[in-house]
Amino acid sequence: MRGCRFRSGRGGNRGRERIVNDSIRAERERLLAQAAIAANACRRCSIGYERRHNVYGEGNPSARLMLVGEGPGETEDELGRPFVGRAGQLLDRMLAAIGLLREEVYICNTVKCRPTLPGPNGLRNRAPEPQEMENCRPFLDEQIAIIAPSVILALGAPAAKSFLGRDFQITRMRGRWYVGPLDIPLMVTFHPAYVLRQTGGQIDGVKRLVWNDLKAVRDKLDEPPVEVVEQIEVHQAGLFESR
Numbered sequence: 001m002r003g004c005r006f007r008s009g010r011g012g013n014r015g016r017e018r019i020v021n022d023s024i025r026a027e028r029e030r031l032l033a034q035a036a037i038a039a040n041a042c043r044r045c046s047i048g049y050e051r052r053h054n055v056y057g058e059g060n061p062s063a064r065l066m067l068v069g070e071g072p073g074e075t076e077d078e079l080g081r082p083f084v085g086r087a088g089q090l091l092d093r094m095l096a097a098i099g100l101l102r103e104e105v106y107i108c109n110t111v112k113c114r115p116t117l118p119g120p121n122g123l124r125n126r127a128p129e130p131q132e133m134e135n136c137r138p139f140l141d142e143q144i145a146i147i148a149p150s151v152i153l154a155l156g157a158p159a160a161k162s163f164l165g166r167d168f169q170i171t172r173m174r175g176r177w178y179v180g181p182l183d184i185p186l187m188v189t190f191h192p193a194y195v196l197r198q199t200g201g202q203i204d205g206v207k208r209l210v211w212n213d214l215k216a217v218r219d220k221l222d223e224p225p226v227e228v229v230e231q232i233e234v235h236q237a238g239l240f241e242s243r
Contacts, residue, residue, distance in 0.1 A: 020060065028061035031146045035139065044135040047113040050123075052134060053080035057108030064221055065105045067091070067147035068140070071128045071157035077114035082107045087192040091155075091232060094192065094210065098218040108149050110162045111136040133162045135202050144181050151220050152180045153213075156191030164188075175213050177220075185220055189213035 005086075027030060036056040042048055055072040058081055067083075075085035083091050092102050110133045116123040140162075142150070154160045157170040163180055164173075180186030189210050198206050 007096070025062045028146050032057075032143065035142050035146070039136075039139045042136075042139070043110070045111075045132045047099055047111070047115050047132065047202055050116060051113040052110060054081050054112050054123050055080055055114070055138070056107065056112055057082055057106060058102055059102070059106035061147055063104060063106040063147055064150040065153060065217065066102065066144065066147055067107045067155060068152070068159045068162075069107075069109045069155045071109045071111040071125075071129045072114040073125050073193075074114070074123075082109055083192075086196055090192040090196060094214060097211070098214050106143070106149065108140065108143055110140060110159050112139060123176065127158045130161075130166065133158070137162070141181060144184070148182070149184060151217055152184050152186045153217055154188045156194060159191075160188040175209065175216070177216070187213055187217050189222070 036054075039056050040054040042054070044221045048054075051072075055071075056215060069083060073085050073087070076082055076088075082088070089108075091095050095102060095105060111128040113136075114124050115128045116130060117126045118124075137143055154163055157168065158169055160174070164178060168188075170190065174190065175189045175222075176188075177185040179189070190206060195203070195206055195210060
């Protein structure tokens with residue numbers, strides 16, 4: 001037919017890959033939405049009765065980078081979204097520094113409800129207790145399994161301890177690669193709220209450490225997928241075959 005052209009080869013492959021990727025994304029969105037409903041109904045902990053909203057998580061369901069904090073704060077509890085207060089604004093800038101938008105990653109917490117303590121001016125934030133993190137762990141494990149990220153970045157000591165045990169000491173043990181759930185590479189850095197609490201000369205040192213951790217994450221994300229490496233190795237091996 002004149003005026004109609006059918007293209008094959010790489011263009012066709014890209015089209016099929018896009019359809020497959022869209023299908024995977026839609027299925028992951030469906031599974032996450034179902035899991036969020038289950039998390040919202042959970043009352044295993046007392047904080048489940050005290051919170052305003054269950055803060056399940058948000059972001060790209062096919063994200064290569066998953067960020068895990070400790071728990072929602074007051075603003076997150078009010079809006080039902082993770083990392084939307086001052087710490088969230090800093091997190092957005094941290095991501096931008098390594099060329100990532102918030103919409104490109106997936107963000108969640110070890111617990112989905114705000115842990116609180118009574119204070120002189122009302123409830124105040126606190127770190128989640130080990131039992132609370134254990135009760136909420138099935139929801140986090142399910143998120144990781146659905147999204148299947150290439151890298152997990154744990155933000156702060158509680159999040160790190162949820163993956164690596166109670167003996168983890170963030171000041172000595174952050175900035176290294178660990179084997180996370182499902183053998184996913186896991187990096188630990190300071191929580192943005194901790195960075196905001198620093199004053200004087202301390203803040204520059206902490207920012208430098210966080211920047212080093214973020215660069216390591218960026219480098220890991222930039223590594224070619226295993227499939228690509230295997231293809232390159234097979235091709236290079238073929239160069240030495242006799243013809």
